[in-house]
Amino acid sequence: MLAEQIANGVVVGGLYALVALGFTLVFGLLDKLNFAHGEVVTLAGFVALVAVQLGASVWLAIPIVIVVTGLSGLLIELLSFRAFTSKEGHSVSALSSFALGIVILEVVRLEYGAAPLNLAIPTTIYTSGISILGAPIPWVKLATLGISVVLMIGLHVVVGHTRLGRQIRAVGEAPTSAMLLGIHVTRVIQYVFVVASALAGISGLLIAMQGGFVSSEVGFTFALKGIAIMAIGGMGDLRGAVLAGLLIGIAEGIAIHYGLGGFSDVLVWLVMIAVLLIRPEGLLGGGRREVRA
Amino acid sequence: MTGRIVAGLEGVAKAFGGLRAVDGVSLDIPAGEVVGIIGPNGAGKTVLINLITGFYHASDGQITIADHNVTQWTLHQIGRLGVARTFQNIRLFRRLSVLENVMVANPAFTAHPLRGLLALSPRRQGRDEAMDLLALFGLADRADQSAGELAYGDARRLEIARALATRPRLLLLDEPAAGMNDRETEALVDDIRKVKPRLEAIALIEHDMSLIRALADRVVAMNYGRIIAEGATGTVLSHPKVVEAYLGQEES
Amino acid sequence: MIANLLSTENIVFTGVNILLAWSVYLTLMTGTLSFAMAAFMGIGAYVSGILTAKFGWPLVPAALVGTLACLAGGILVGFPALRVRGLYLMLVTTGVTLVVKVAIENIEYVGGVGGMGGLRGTTPELVLASVVVIGGALWLLSRTPLQRIMDAAREDENVAASLGINIVFIRVAGFAAGAALAGYAGALYGHYIIFIAPEQFDILYSVFIALYVVLGGVNNLWGPVLGAVVITMLPEVVREFGVMSSGFRSARQLIFAGALVLLLLVRPAGILAFRRLSIRAGRGRVPVGST
Ligand SMILES: Nc1ncnc2c1ncn2[C@@H]1O[C@H](COP(=O)(O)OP(=O)(O)OP(=O)(O)O)[C@@H](O)[C@H]1O
Ligand SMILES: [Mg+2]
Numbered sequence: 001m002l003a004e005q006i007a008n009g010v011v012v013g014g015l016y017a018l019v020a021l022g023f024t025l026v027f028g029l030l031d032k033l034n035f036a037h038g039e040v041v042t043l044a045g046f047v048a049l050v051a052v053q054l055g056a057s058v059w060l061a062i063p064i065v066i067v068v069t070g071l072s073g074l075l076i077e078l079l080s081f082r083a084f085t086s087k088e089g090h091s092v093s094a095l096s097s098f099a100l101g102i103v104i105l106e107v108v109r110l111e112y113g114a115a116p117l118n119l120a121i122p123t124t125i126y127t128s129g130i131s132i133l134g135a136p137i138p139w140v141k142l143a144t145l146g147i148s149v150v151l152m153i154g155l156h157v158v159v160g161h162t163r164l165g166r167q168i169r170a171v172g173e174a175p176t177s178a179m180l181l182g183i184h185v186t187r188v189i190q191y192v193f194v195v196a197s198a199l200a201g202i203s204g205l206l207i208a209m210q211g212g213f214v215s216s217e218v219g220f221t222f223a224l225k226g227i228a229i230m231a232i233g234g235m236g237d238l239r240g241a242v243l244a245g246l247l248i249g250i251a252e253g254i255a256i257h258y259g260l261g262g263f264s265d266v267l268v269w270l271v272m273i274a275v276l277l278i279r280p281e282g283l284l285g286g287g288r289r290e291v292r293a
Numbered sequence: 294m295t296g297r298i299v300a301g302l303e304g305v306a307k308a309f310g311g312l313r314a315v316d317g318v319s320l321d322i323p324a325g326e327v328v329g330i331i332g333p334n335g336a337g338k339t340v341l342i343n344l345i346t347g348f349y350h351a352s353d354g355q356i357t358i359a360d361h362n363v364t365q366w367t368l369h370q371i372g373r374l375g376v377a378r379t380f381q382n383i384r385l386f387r388r389l390s391v392l393e394n395v396m397v398a399n400p401a402f403t404a405h406p407l408r409g410l411l412a413l414s415p416r417r418q419g420r421d422e423a424m425d426l427l428a429l430f431g432l433a434d435r436a437d438q439s440a441g442e443l444a445y446g447d448a449r450r451l452e453i454a455r456a457l458a459t460r461p462r463l464l465l466l467d468e469p470a471a472g473m474n475d476r477e478t479e480a481l482v483d484d485i486r487k488v489k490p491r492l493e494a495i496a497l498i499e500h501d502m503s504l505i506r507a508l509a510d511r512v513v514a515m516n517y518g519r520i521i522a523e524g525a526t527g528t529v530l531s532h533p534k535v536v537e538a539y540l541g542q543e544e545s
Numbered sequence: 546m547i548a549n550l551l552s553t554e555n556i557v558f559t560g561v562n563i564l565l566a567w568s569v570y571l572t573l574m575t576g577t578l579s580f581a582m583a584a585f586m587g588i589g590a591y592v593s594g595i596l597t598a599k600f601g602w603p604l605v606p607a608a609l610v611g612t613l614a615c616l617a618g619g620i621l622v623g624f625p626a627l628r629v630r631g632l633y634l635m636l637v638t639t640g641v642t643l644v645v646k647v648a649i650e651n652i653e654y655v656g657g658v659g660g661m662g663g664l665r666g667t668t669p670e671l672v673l674a675s676v677v678v679i680g681g682a683l684w685l686l687s688r689t690p691l692q693r694i695m696d697a698a699r700e701d702e703n704v705a706a707s708l709g710i711n712i713v714f715i716r717v718a719g720f721a722a723g724a725a726l727a728g729y730a731g732a733l734y735g736h737y738i739i740f741i742a743p744e745q746f747d748i749l750y751s752v753f754i755a756l757y758v759v760l761g762g763v764n765n766l767w768g769p770v771l772g773a774v775v776i777t778m779l780p781e782v783v784r785e786f787g788v789m790s791s792g793f794r795s796a797r798q799l800i801f802a803g804a805l806v807l808l809l810l811v812r813p814a815g816i817l818a819f820r821r822l823s824i825r826a827g828r829g830r831v832p833v834g835s836t
Contacts, residue, residue: 033632079806090632091578095759096809098752102802110799224643224748231636266647269640276637277625346707368706378707386700389693397697402690403709406718409690418690459708 004135005253011137013249014145015207019226020233020241021152022199028236029159029172029192033094036076036101038223040197044069044204045214046108049119058121062205069201073193076100081193082186101219108216116215119208126212144206151199152242159238168192228272297324298357299463299494300345300376305354306518307340314340316518317354322463327485327495329509329526331502333538337518338498339381342465345496346378347371359462373404377461379452381468381498387441391432391451394440395423398458426454430484445472450484462493470501482507502530514538550778553669557737559777560672562757564730566769567683568723569758574692575719576699577627580751581638582727584645585615587746589728590735591655594664597736604666608732615728619721627716642748649743660742667737675733679726683766695719760805776801 019041026034047068051061080096129138159165170178171188179185203222208214229248233240248268255264300322307315315337322328330338343349345356347368356364363371386394399419402409412418427433430450435443443451449469456464469485470478478501485508489495499505505512505526512529514522522532529535565582572579593611596602602610626637655661686692697705698715706712735741753776761772779801 027632031632033635079810083810091635092759092809094632094635095752095756096806099756099802099805099809102798103806106796106799106802110796224639227636228640231633235633262647262650266644269643273626273637273640273644276629276633348703348707368703369709369711372707372709376707380704384701384704386697386704388700389696393693393696396690397693397705398708399690400709402694406691406694406710406715409692409694410686412690413685413688455708 001134002254002257003133005257006250007133007135007137007253009250009253010246011141011145011249012252013246014141014148015203015210015245016222016225016229016249017242017245018144018148018151018199018203018206019222020229020245021148021155021238022196022203023223023226023230024233024236024238024241025155025192025196025199027230028234028238029168030189031172032081032090033097033227034076034081034193034196035094035098035223036080036104037097037196037200038219038226039101039104040069040072040076040200040219041204041207041222042108042216042219043072043104044201045119045208045218046112046216047201048205048208049112049117049214052120058125058209065201065205066198069204070194070198072104073195073197074190076197077190077193081189101223105216105219112216114216116213116217118213119211121209121212123212126210138210140206140209144210147202147206148242148245151202152238155195156238164188164191225268228268231272232268232275298322299324299359300496301357302341302345303355303357305341305344305351305356307337307344307349308352313518315344315351318515318518318520319354320513320520320523322494322496324493326510327489327497327508329505329512330496330498330515331500331505331512331529331535332515332521336515336538338515339467340518341515342378342467342496342498345371345465346376369403372459373400375460375462375493376465377456377459377463378465379449379456379467379469381471383445383448383452385440385443385448385451385455387439389440390436391438391440391443392420392423392427392436394451394455395426395458396420398455399423400459403459423458426458427451429487430454431480446474446477449473450481453484453488457488457491460491463496464488464492464494465496465498467498468500469497470499470504478504505530555778556669557667557672557733559774560669560676561730561734561737562754562773562777563676563770564679564733565727565754566757566761566773567679567766568726568730569754570723570766570769571683571726572719572723573758574695574699575716576702577630577716577720578635578755579638579720579723580635580748580755581622581641581645581724582754583746583748583751584642585618585724585727586731586734586750587645587649587741587743588618589615589731590664590741590746591649591661592728593732594661594735594741595655597666598661598663604671604732604736608729608736611732612725612729615731616721616725618728619724620717622724623717623720624713627713627720639748639751642746642751646743646746646748649746656742658743660740662740664736664739664741667733672733672737675729679729680766680770687766756801756805760808 022037023034026032044065047065048061051064052058056064076097080100081093084093084096126138126140129136129142131137159168167178167183167188168191170181170183171185175185204218207218207222225248229244230241232248233244248271251267252264255261255267298321302318302320305315305318306313318341330341332338340349344351347363347366347370351364355362358371358374358376361374363374386397389397396419401419402412424433424436427436430453432447432451432454435447440448440451449472453466453469470481473481482504485495497505497508509526511524512526513520514529514532514535516538521534521538522529565586568582569579589611592614593604593607596607596610597604622641626634626641629637649655650658694710695715698710698712702712757772757776758769760776761770762768
């Protein structure tokens, strides 16, 4: 059923949106591309796994994951971003964060291997749900969609309408002037990384809860899509990221319906290339940054 | 020679949002002349040069250089037509050597980069000509230094040498004496006189009126993006509007 | 032990990786960090592979056709793609690699996901000769005005343009030359491993090649060589000297990635930063240590 695939696409899109939000925060506000973001998504699943193995309930695992992944954001900022301020710094930190992502991934793999592991949570979490347009949609997927929309709105308000938000934007646009204005630049950057990484944590947790297992593959898969979706949405526009996430989810659903499953994985990248070349400021982006020559 | 127009501007305007940085400027730069452009800070002088050289595109009006309408041309097209410039905030290739900064401008290769593949010997790469230019500006013994290490005055002179290496017809100098002491400024006047015969025309932005008096055949005074006075140097410098414009704004 | 390190396989892989590192270096010289190298490697391997395996061509002409195909592909991709830059270009070229991979997966003629076999002919001698010839060409390039023009375009493209340099041409040329070299390396690689499949030309490969170059530094053409040699040989050395036996694959990447993060931290200006370049001026006196 097409309707069923579309309904599915919407909820998958919610997850894409959530991952893309993390990329968007860091890229849009600070102009930095954090490739390690995806592996924080992976990390989240395994932190949940450990917590549950140690006897924590799912509900206790949630704050644990958020705290651990949030803190990992501090480490990522320290190791892969703080030192790189030169002209080529953006590319170097992107590469460094990619390498750091591999470190996180391989540490996980050394400990737990490459195969997916069962996450011992009540199966009702990912089975019980309702039927929408003929598609059985588990509550946890609906919750994912709701969470990404709520977080998007919340972040949008914080960034656009609070003192911290103003500081963040000031740091992103002109770090030196921000410093002269008395803003603690490093602190502000750390906030952004912590929040973005906690977002990755929430995404990873929800992915694990949707499937009932954790896998070291998810981070890479979702990161690739998340980055492309960020670009489609406007490279810094939180609303754009969510909108693009949902659109891509639906488009993939439609592609699968017409038997183009293999094609659905690059669909998002084709769209991204087209968007970057035709309208580099993205679907909703205001085009603040100099993208072109 | 005189009488022919090297560069002509007709009603040229450039707006940044609401600000009309250049607002309907018409101006001819005739062959054989040094045109001085003066005006208080923010008058639009640098924007005007950016328009002539293609760094900005005019929102209105037409720019003609050597009988070509270049209003929409790109940077390198205008560069190849023989327009060269220096920058108010020096823009050398800091990580290249002083000599390389001049050699890189050799029009034999900028226009046909792949031809450069066949020029392996320094002589064929135009090193000797580049060294001559450096010598002319007193930079010969700094040839191997990296351009980023140069003192202010040297850096300004290297920019002029680099511009000349393109063998331009029109040279646009944006405050070439800024940051120089009196002795250096005097030397600069001599240098510019020396290279004048190589060029069809020079446009010279300067706040230092001694330089303008020494070099300019004609002066254009700007304020708020418009020309407020134009003519012989002495007349323009004492024109009431010009005096007022400079008095109205604290000189830096 | 040393003899083992100089096995045919190690020589071929190291040589191919040197060529790939140079392909990134070539592109980077014009200020472009490209993640499309795996895609061009794949195109080079497949195009030459079709000619040898299906039409019985000898390897060298087939590899040259593969190279030309990548040169054309580089121009075709470069023209639109190089309108964006920096991190955006990183994303676009990532997209190119992913799209090319899926495209190959869907071409039945070359075996789709299953891959294509029967590619033979790469010898260690051919690889070594290629490295020497291409290295020599790059060395000559570094002494020409073209090199200087590329340096200037990278340092300040607007100023370079106003000197009369066509920046788009320079950037596309650098991108296409890098693509061609990656294609040639891909052809050699494919004809050594005999059987090629789309998954071998994955985005991870692209990123790793860029990392080779970053690791070695790009101040001159030996940096990428160093990076490629270290990265290819490191795991072999580790294996030879028995430091690690189990979890080997994982540990290799872990060591590599960890070392990279640390190394970049030690050189915060970024190893990508081009140091003084007057070494290339050909005047003799070489000033040292400005950064
Ligand atoms: N890229 C730009 N965007 C927005 N405004 C600009 C831009 N460039 C120049 N301006 C504005 O245009 C006006 C004219 O600037 P311009 O640099 O031409 O002044 P100037 O005459 O060269 O002054 P000075 O003597 O200080 O160099 C100024 O108000 C300046 O702020
Ligand atoms: Mg000015």
